[in-house]
Amino acid sequence: MRKVAIIGLGQTPVREHWDYSIRQLAVQALTEAMKDAGRSNLDALFVGNMLSGALAEQEHLGALIADYAGYAGIEAVKIEAACASGGAAVRQAVLAVASGQVDTAAAVGVEKLTEFSGKFTSKGLATAADADYEASIGLSFAALNALMMQRYMYEYKVPKDDFAVFPINAHHNARFNPNAMFQYDITLRQYRKAKPIADPINLLDSSPISDGAAALIIVPLDKVKGQDNAVEVVACEMATDTLDLANRKNAVWLKAAEKSSKKAYSVAGVGPGDIDLFEMHDAFSIVSVLSLEACGFSEAGQTLKKANEGYFKIDGQLPVSTMGGLKGRGHPVGATGVYQILEAAMQIRQEAPGNIQVPDVRYAMAQNIGGSGATIVTTILSK
Amino acid sequence: MRKVAIIGLGQTPVREHWDYSIRQLAVQALTEAMKDAGRSNLDALFVGNMLSGALAEQEHLGALIADYAGYAGIEAVKIEAACASGGAAVRQAVLAVASGQVDTAAAVGVEKLTEFSGKFTSKGLATAADADYEASIGLSFAALNALMMQRYMYEYKVPKDDFAVFPINAHHNARFNPNAMFQYDITLRQYRKAKPIADPINLLDSSPISDGAAALIIVPLDKVKGQDNAVEVVACEMATDTLDLANRKNAVWLKAAEKSSKKAYSVAGVGPGDIDLFEMHDAFSIVSVLSLEACGFSEAGQTLKKANEGYFKIDGQLPVSTMGGLKGRGHPVGATGVYQILEAAMQIRQEAPGNIQVPDVRYAMAQNIGGSGATIVTTILSK
Numbered sequence: 001m002r003k004v005a006i007i008g009l010g011q012t013p014v015r016e017h018w019d020y021s022i023r024q025l026a027v028q029a030l031t032e033a034m035k036d037a038g039r040s041n042l043d044a045l046f047v048g049n050m051l052s053g054a055l056a057e058q059e060h061l062g063a064l065i066a067d068y069a070g071y072a073g074i075e076a077v078k079i080e081a082a083c084a085s086g087g088a089a090v091r092q093a094v095l096a097v098a099s100g101q102v103d104t105a106a107a108v109g110v111e112k113l114t115e116f117s118g119k120f121t122s123k124g125l126a127t128a129a130d131a132d133y134e135a136s137i138g139l140s141f142a143a144l145n146a147l148m149m150q151r152y153m154y155e156y157k158v159p160k161d162d163f164a165v166f167p168i169n170a171h172h173n174a175r176f177n178p179n180a181m182f183q184y185d186i187t188l189r190q191y192r193k194a195k196p197i198a199d200p201i202n203l204l205d206s207s208p209i210s211d212g213a214a215a216l217i218i219v220p221l222d223k224v225k226g227q228d229n230a231v232e233v234v235a236c237e238m239a240t241d242t243l244d245l246a247n248r249k250n251a252v253w254l255k256a257a258e259k260s261s262k263k264a265y266s267v268a269g270v271g272p273g274d275i276d277l278f279e280m281h282d283a284f285s286i287v288s289v290l291s292l293e294a295c296g297f298s299e300a301g302q303t304l305k306k307a308n309e310g311y312f313k314i315d316g317q318l319p320v321s322t323m324g325g326l327k328g329r330g331h332p333v334g335a336t337g338v339y340q341i342l343e344a345a346m347q348i349r350q351e352a353p354g355n356i357q358v359p360d361v362r363y364a365m366a367q368n369i370g371g372s373g374a375t376i377v378t379t380i381l382s383k
Numbered sequence: 384m385r386k387v388a389i390i391g392l393g394q395t396p397v398r399e400h401w402d403y404s405i406r407q408l409a410v411q412a413l414t415e416a417m418k419d420a421g422r423s424n425l426d427a428l429f430v431g432n433m434l435s436g437a438l439a440e441q442e443h444l445g446a447l448i449a450d451y452a453g454y455a456g457i458e459a460v461k462i463e464a465a466c467a468s469g470g471a472a473v474r475q476a477v478l479a480v481a482s483g484q485v486d487t488a489a490a491v492g493v494e495k496l497t498e499f500s501g502k503f504t505s506k507g508l509a510t511a512a513d514a515d516y517e518a519s520i521g522l523s524f525a526a527l528n529a530l531m532m533q534r535y536m537y538e539y540k541v542p543k544d545d546f547a548v549f550p551i552n553a554h555h556n557a558r559f560n561p562n563a564m565f566q567y568d569i570t571l572r573q574y575r576k577a578k579p580i581a582d583p584i585n586l587l588d589s590s591p592i593s594d595g596a597a598a599l600i601i602v603p604l605d606k607v608k609g610q611d612n613a614v615e616v617v618a619c620e621m622a623t624d625t626l627d628l629a630n631r632k633n634a635v636w637l638k639a640a641e642k643s644s645k646k647a648y649s650v651a652g653v654g655p656g657d658i659d660l661f662e663m664h665d666a667f668s669i670v671s672v673l674s675l676e677a678c679g680f681s682e683a684g685q686t687l688k689k690a691n692e693g694y695f696k697i698d699g700q701l702p703v704s705t706m707g708g709l710k711g712r713g714h715p716v717g718a719t720g721v722y723q724i725l726e727a728a729m730q731i732r733q734e735a736p737g738n739i740q741v742p743d744v745r746y747a748m749a750q751n752i753g754g755s756g757a758t759i760v761t762t763i764l765s766k
Contacts (some may be wrong), residue, residue: 001483021515053463057506058514060465063623067630073642075469075621076758080436081462082443088460092475099481100384123440131441132404136396238458240446247450259456335600374446375459 004097006231006381007224008037008217009342013179014330017211018278022052024066025213026110033106033215036229042217044102045069045076045195048109049091049334051124055116065108075102082128083283085109085382086214086337087238087368087377093218094236108339112122121209125333128371130244142206142284144245144372146198149286150361152252153200156301160200163285164191165307166329167204170282170321173314174328176355179212181330205285210330214338216345231345234363235264235380243374256376257294258369264378265296272296275380276361277347278318279340281369282325291367292320295378319358322347337368337377344381386644387480389614389764390607391420391489391600393727396562397713400594405435408596409448409493416489416598417577419612425600427485428452428459431472431492432717434507438499448491448648456483464664465511468492469597469720470621470751470760476601487601492721493596494734503744506715510677511754513627525667527628527755529581532669535635536583536646539684543583546668547574548690550587550711552743553665553704556697557711564713588668593713597721599728617746618647618763626757639759640677647761648679651746655679659744660730661701662723664752665708674750675703680760701752702741705730720751720760727764 009163010032014024020028026047034042045066046308055061062076081088086109096102128136129144153160167186176181186204193301194202224230239259245251265271272295282288297318298306306312323329323343326336344364346352361383368377392395393415395408402566403411407644409430416426428449436442445459472557479485496504509518512527536543550569557563569587577585607613622642628634655678665671674684680701682687689695695703706712706726707721728748744766751760 050442051436053434053507053510054442056514057510057518059433059463059510060512060626060757062464062471062753063754064513065628066623067625067757072625073622073639076464076623077475077476077621078441078463080463081445081459088445092460092478095479095482095484098484099478101478101481122557123438127436127440127442129443130447131439135440238460239456240449240459242450242455243447256456361751371443371446373676374443374450 001098004094004218004233005221006345007214007219007226007229008033009345010215011179014181014210014211014212022110023068023114026108027069029213029215030069030106030108033217037217041059042071042104042106044096044105046089046092046107047078047188048086049078050080050085077241081375082370083333084368084375084377085334090341091236091238091377094233097218105218106215108215109335111334113209113331114211118226132243132377140224142198142201145284145286146201148251149200158304164188164303166285166288168169170325170327173322174324176353177323180328182328184251207283207326207331210332212332212335214342218306232382233346234382235267237263238377243371254290254294254373256373257291260376260378261295264380268380275365277322277358277364277365278320279344279366280320281367282321282327314356322356340366341379348381348383353359384481385618386604387477387601388604388607389599389728390602390612391416392728393598394562396598397564397595405439405493406447406451409491410452412596413452413489413491416600420600425454425487425489427479428487429472429490430461432461433463433468437507459638464758465752465753466716467751467758467760468717473621474621474760475615475723480601484733488601489598490762491598492718494715494717495594497594505530516627525581525584526696528667528669529584531634532583534750541687544688548702549668553708553710556705556739557707559736560706563707563711576668589703590666590709590714593715595715595718597718597725614731615765618650620646621760624757628755637673637677637756639756640674643759643761644678647650647763651763658746658748660705660741660747661703662727662749663703664750665704665710697739705739723749726761729766731764
């Protein structure tokens with residue numbers, strides 16, 4: 001089992017990309033990452049994507065992107081695990097390099113959602129839920145998360161206003177990230193007035209449908225140790241849970257987040273207290289809360305209190321969503337997990353924009369969540 | 384880099400499965416494979432599937448199948464590479480176990496195509512081609528293969544009748560495989576009269592749309608060496624080519640088949656002459672010919688002559704499609720690659736039905752092809 005490192009980072013801005021196709025977005029990110037890595041040879045490509053088949057009628061993205069990026073012939077495959085597709089693609093690239101059979105692997109997350117009608121996109125996203133027992137009775141993703149939020153508010157007797165701190169923090173950090181979709185602050189007043197989506201979730205609880213691509217180049221650690229651009233992947237662990245919410249004993253506890261983070265802590269030899277920043281999967285405000293609790297960053301029911309005391313702000317004890325998170329940077333579904341790990345790597349390389357660079361980062365963690373918590377990939381990076 | 388072995392095999396019959404859903408088919412195959420392996424613990428699941436999102440509106444098959452098979456919580460992900468999704472899933476399982484991070488992995492290929500209207504299925508299959516430059520101008524998969532067949536007939540001046548030997552052989556072998564879809568012989572007379580699909584391809588040149596699931600359990604070789612049910616994966620290699628046929632210099636040479644088989648021979652330390660049987664990807668008769676040539680089993684343009692002399696029959700020098708191949712056993716797209724490797728493993732374990740058991744198998748090879756040759760996985764097994 002050889003150790004692995006990330007030595008190349010590439011990303012497109014997260015936007016509504018009307019001028020670029022899926023393959024073009026992916027090629028831009030991969031080309032930038034290879035340039036950043038200072039490499040010209042690539043052995044294997046793992047593409048994280050969820051919806052290109054259903055929306056753009058294009059499957060087979062592995063071979064397609066390898067060819068268009070100038071690497072025709074290499075091993076290439078698409079990895080799908082709903083909104084955790086990006087993190088899962090990184091996991092496959094890590095396994096490939098760790099196996100000794102692949103020397104230079106790329107993980108590219110790419111998604112293009114905004115050019116399709118909302119009806120198709122919502123229907124596509126609902127394929128992450130159980131088609132027979134959830135989607136078929138009309139449960140969209142916002143609705144599933146609304147059930148979780150409602151239950152959390154009931155269980156821990158917390159008011160809705162308390163959740164505002166997460167989107168406000170995400171937008172604040174996104175202001176300084178030139179690749180973020182929403183580079184502006186929002187206020188509690190705006191949060192209170194935001195359009196309802198699925199009660200109690202409103203528009204500002206929800207991350208946006210987005211387009212974008214991000215890429216990482218992964219190589220054996222021993223060959224790059226000490227290089228300025230090398231970041232060690234000390235752990236990248238995946239766990240799953242039931243797809244349908246109704247089959248879980250506790251709807252407000254992300255078992256797969258607990259399991260994958262515990263595995264990651266154990267492999268890395270660290271605990272939650274050692275983590276210096278956390279790129280979390282804030283697809284909806286409630287997901288931030290559940291992710292932080294399952295990873296051991298706060299006790300069940302205590303997260304909103306901690307958050308409203310400033311604990312998770314950029315200058316707090318555990319900065320989260322430092323580049324804007326899914327809410328501020330945007331959520332190009334299958335690309336999101338790669339963006340998160342890329343941003344954590346930028347923080348370790350001290351390459352984040354000034355106002356959102358966390359000082360003295362030893363361990364940075366990223367967590368990518370698919371469905372309503374059914375697939376979760378937790379990654380810990382270090383210098 | 385640790386060596387790996389297959390110790391469990393499971394499959395459903397290939398049929399029109401009106402009584403079982405995707406998850407049920409997958410669970411049947413996985414449960415049978417775990418029983419065959421004599422194991423109860425599973426660490427990771429790799430699901431090969433192409434079209435469940437587009438057809439059944441169900442993505443996120445990794446977590447779903449893990450849960451329904453009784454392994455909720457384990458690492459699980461879907462792998463997609465068009466019709467090579469099954470082979471690609473096996474490749475990921477091999478890498479995972481080779482890495483040392485996973486001890487017991489399952490590769491499950493599953494597809495359910497027959498309950499949808501042919502219009503949707505054809506459109507779904509066309510997402511394996513280039514959406515912008517092929518599918519959008521009406522090129523279906525049969526049409527793309529017809530172009531290749533036409534070109535081959537022109538290039539090597541061979542009559543269409545010469546191709547009949549492949550479907551006739553496939554049906555003949557399928558007769559003895561209880562899991563095959565078509566357990567009956569066909570004749571040259573029937574081939575000549577078969578309904579045209581896309582000239583020169585007729586119905587009997589074409590493998591059928593099917594439903595089915597197959598599963599393999601993959602573990603480190605050193606722990607099972609010598610066990611009766613253990614089959615070593617001596618090589619499992621993937622290569623790619625351009626998605627679109629028009630961008631290839633030679634439309635009748637499968638570069639990715641050449642590349643992945645050469646890698647596989649090199650890793651295994653063997654040559655084409657050492658292979659005792661070949662489970663090939665006979666989706667259309669022309670694909671059989673191109674695959675055999677690119678893998679070095681016959682010279683370009685000479686394959687049909689060799690085939691008509693009996694070289695590839697069950698008692699010939701290189702038996703192919705021993706359990707019926709895609710034409711006779713059926714082609715449940717994302718499951719096919721797993722069926723092929725499972726059948727090769729059965730041959731090595733001497734568990735094939737009497738009439739189609741190849742005697743003294745030392746090396747068995749399987750090759751899974753996605754699109755019109757854009758993703759190809761070549762696997763060599765040995766005792």
